[in-house]
Amino acid sequence: MDVLREFEQHNPRALARAISRAEAGRGGELVRALYAKAGRATTVGLTGPPGVGKSTLASALVRDARARGKRVGVVSVDPSSPFSHGALLGDRIRLAEHFTDDAVFIRSMASRGHLGGLAGATADAVLLMDAFGFDLVLIETVGVGQSEVAIAELAQTTIVALQPGSGDSIQVLKAGIMEIADIFVVNKADHPMADQLRREIRSMMEMQHWSGWVPELVATQALEGKGIDELVAAIERHALYLNETGELERRRRDAFTHQVRQLALGRMERRLDRALEAQPRNGLDPYEAADRIVTELGLDG
Amino acid sequence: MADRPLRIVIAKAGLDGHDRGAKVIARALRDAGMEVIYTGLFQTPEQIVQTAIQEDADGIGLSILSGAHMTLFPLVVEQLRSQDASDIVFFGGGTIPAEDARRLKELGVREIFTPGAPLQEIIDFVERECGKRRALAS
Ligand code: B12
Ligand SMILES: Nc1nc2c(ncn2[C@@H]2O[C@H](COP(=O)(O)OP(=O)(O)OP(=O)(O)O)[C@@H](O)[C@H]2O)c(=O)[nH]1
Ligand SMILES: [Mg+2]
Numbered sequence: 001m002d003v004l005r006e007f008e009q010h011n012p013r014a015l016a017r018a019i020s021r022a023e024a025g026r027g028g029e030l031v032r033a034l035y036a037k038a039g040r041a042t043t044v045g046l047t048g049p050p051g052v053g054k055s056t057l058a059s060a061l062v063r064d065a066r067a068r069g070k071r072v073g074v075v076s077v078d079p080s081s082p083f084s085h086g087a088l089l090g091d092r093i094r095l096a097e098h099f100t101d102d103a104v105f106i107r108s109m110a111s112r113g114h115l116g117g118l119a120g121a122t123a124d125a126v127l128l129m130d131a132f133g134f135d136l137v138l139i140e141t142v143g144v145g146q147s148e149v150a151i152a153e154l155a156q157t158t159i160v161a162l163q164p165g166s167g168d169s170i171q172v173l174k175a176g177i178m179e180i181a182d183i184f185v186v187n188k189a190d191h192p193m194a195d196q197l198r199r200e201i202r203s204m205m206e207m208q209h210w211s212g213w214v215p216e217l218v219a220t221q222a223l224e225g226k227g228i229d230e231l232v233a234a235i236e237r238h239a240l241y242l243n244e245t246g247e248l249e250r251r252r253r254d255a256f257t258h259q260v261r262q263l264a265l266g267r268m269e270r271r272l273d274r275a276l277e278a279q280p281r282n283g284l285d286p287y288e289a290a291d292r293i294v295t296e297l298g299l300d301g
Numbered sequence: 302m303a304d305r306p307l308r309i310v311i312a313k314a315g316l317d318g319h320d321r322g323a324k325v326i327a328r329a330l331r332d333a334g335m336e337v338i339y340t341g342l343f344q345t346p347e348q349i350v351q352t353a354i355q356e357d358a359d360g361i362g363l364s365i366l367s368g369a370h371m372t373l374f375p376l377v378v379e380q381l382r383s384q385d386a387s388d389i390v391f392f393g394g395g396t397i398p399a400e401d402a403r404r405l406k407e408l409g410v411r412e413i414f415t416p417g418a419p420l421q422e423i424i425d426f427v428e429r430e431c432g433k434r435r436a437l438a439s
Binding site: 012013015016017019020023024025026080081084085086087088089090092093096099100105106107108110112 | 327385
């Protein structure tokens with residue numbers, strides 16, 4: 001299959017193949033060819049601890065966007081096993097109602113050892129969906145613990161979902177995921193402790209100094225579709241804010257810089273590894289060894 | 302060695318609620334280093350094939366213990382054909398009598414595994430057949 005030609009003719013199999021190439025580290029050529037077509041899509045990230053309802057929220061957001069005639073791409077990341085390198089990708093189960101809608105494209109990605117809550121090729125997958133013509137791209141991270149904040153570098157709007165009655169959610173609040181939330185969602189608002197969690201989030205927010213956008217707090221019952229209108233309204237208010245303040249451009253630049261940095265870093269790391277392997281430098285102290293190798297590779301300064 | 306893991310869709314179709322076998326297979330393939338996309342229960346052949354296309358899957362494994370295998374397996378074969386996706390390796394398992402399994406294989410199902418089938422045999426089959434397809438595709 002000539003992936004690029006078929007991609008441009010809107011064949012979904014070509015999009016699927018293109019993402020696979022990016023996952024295999026062979027996406028450069030396609031991204032170069034398609035880069036100019038991207039930049040139109042709205043990107044929304046969904047993060048939060050395991051089982052809070054990220055996929056169910058994604059499904060509800062897809063339903064809403066489809067009702068407005070928007071085309072939607074979804075990227076869902078699940079962890080790879082560090083032992084077998086295999087993965088069980090189950091986020092799709094919650095999105096079954098959209099499987100045969102040809103204006104919806106869902107892709108599950110395994111993290112493949114990448115840290116931060118996303119896979120190494122997630123940014124490329126989002127870019128490819130954008131270039132393919134989706135108006136909205138939703139990105140679901142792995143169920144995060146405490147330090148997986150990569151989503152904020154990628155999505156225009158980051159939703160942090162939490163659930164009542166769970167220690168995980170409190171842990172997430174304490175650990176600084178606060179800072180990446182544009183919108184907090186208290187999902188499973190049917191739970192008796194939902195109000196308590198809302199109060200807890202409010203009180204955590206009061207300890208923070210906010211300049212510019214102050215995160216909104218929305219209660220949802222994703223399974224029932226309750227609160228989704230409010231969530232969509234909050235996403236739209238945030239988009240408006242990003243546009244009006246020029247923050248959108250700043251985020252785009254940051255995301256661009258971030259990806260360039262990741263790509264360049266990957267190549268430098270491989271050079272470094274080769275150099276270290278070729279000449280282990282035993283006998284030197286580690287600082288001296290590092291000084292020398294950095295100088296040899298022309299990376300000092 | 303491929304530059305990325307094999308990707309396999311494990312699916313349950315129709316009104317069949319027996320998901321133990323499908324989950325056992327999904328876990329076994331994961332532990333053998335594959336990326337397994339599980340569709341969940343009650344999928345239509347169209348949903349299963351669309352999933353495999355979007356996920357760029359190398360294979361589809363369908364599990365049926367409801368007795369509806371002679372309807373559902375051929376419908377998936379048909380969907381794959383109409384979507385120009387017959388290169389995806391299609392196999393399955395469940396409570397399927399030997400005579401039915403033989404006829405399904407004639408229709409284009411690559412292999413059928415029945416209760417008691419050793420997991421290693423299934424893993425070997427998937428690695429071999431989906432690996433071959435991968436080599437042709439890339
Ligand atoms: C456990 C069980 C149940 C459990 C299911 C629990 C669950 N969540 O899975 C419960 C109690 C809920 C149940 C309910 C019913 N059951 Co029941 N159940 C069984 C039983 C005893 C074992 C199935 C099982 O889990 N085996 C263990 C797993 C690991 O094995 P397996 O699924 O066969 O998988 C192996 C292979 O088949 C193969 N394989 C299977 N799938 C796949 C997929 C791929 C890709 C591959 C490669 C291989 C593969 O590899 C696996 C490993 O070797 C079977 C009898 C039997 N001996 O099979 C009846 C059986 C399947 N049930 C049957 C029936 C009739 C029912 C009910 C309709 C009963 C009723 N009247 O209410 C309901 C229907 C429920 C529904 N919604 O579908 C019949 C089906 C008859 C038919 N095929 O025509 C059976 C065969 C019993 C019988 N002899 O009558 N059942
Ligand atoms: N009671 C209740 N249950 C919900 C609600 N939303 C989702 N669930 C259930 O919560 C469970 C987990 O939902 P998912 O959407 O899979 O959660 P997730 O965050 O994507 O999970 P991971 O991807 O595994 O981290 C499922 O059983 C859902 O049906 C809700 O509003 N109320
Ligand atoms: Mg999920």
